[in-house]
Amino acid sequence: MPTSRRENRVVETYARSLMESAKADGRVFDDLKNLEVLAQASPELLAALSCMVTRGQLDMLPQVAEAFRAMADEDKDVVGVTVTTAIPLDDELRAKIRARLEQDLDREVFLIEQVDPTIIGGLVLEARGQRRDVSVKTQLRAARKTLVETTMKAGGDLA
Numbered sequence: 001m002p003t004s005r006r007e008n009r010v011v012e013t014y015a016r017s018l019m020e021s022a023k024a025d026g027r028v029f030d031d032l033k034n035l036e037v038l039a040q041a042s043p044e045l046l047a048a049l050s051c052m053v054t055r056g057q058l059d060m061l062p063q064v065a066e067a068f069r070a071m072a073d074e075d076k077d078v079v080g081v082t083v084t085t086a087i088p089l090d091d092e093l094r095a096k097i098r099a100r101l102e103q104d105l106d107r108e109v110f111l112i113e114q115v116d117p118t119i120i121g122g123l124v125l126e127a128r129g130q131r132r133d134v135s136v137k138t139q140l141r142a143a144r145k146t147l148v149e150t151t152m153k154a155g156g157d158l159a
Contacts, residue, residue, distance in 0.1 A: 073128050079107045084114040084124040086136075101125070 022031040038046070052058050072080050081101055083089070089097070094111065101109040105127070116124075120136035 077108060078110050079105050079127055080110045080112055081105075081125055081127040082112040082114060084116050084119060084126075084135075086115070086117050086119050086121050088115055089113055097123075101127075 018031060018035065019028070022028045048064075049058075049061075052061065052064075072078075079101075083097060089111075094113075098109050098111055101111075118137060120140070122135040122137075122139070124135050124138075125132040
């Protein structure tokens, strides 16, 4: 948090500048989400992004991200697993998920946590191009599909 009046003014200037451009393009909440993610980024990641901006190479960011993901997926020692939950994980659940995944994958696991309230509950796991979705949203979708198919097969009348 800013500790001086000067820091407060600098912070407000950056925030206002971001807000104005985001409002003009109708992407306030998308930019807010991205800014919150960047605020947690490592100094090395921010330095690489700064270098790309300075060199006018920011347009290469999608390719860099794709190459980085490929390298991470090929890493034999560590598996990055994206875990999407409806609410943030607590330390106990995080440890249980990591331990189970390390046992199943026989590798050290690095969790990449995402929160998506639309999944309602459960979780979605993604690693090395594979996806395991045990979310409430997906279970409800499957139940709805089964009910529709059952109704259609029975001609609309259930016995």
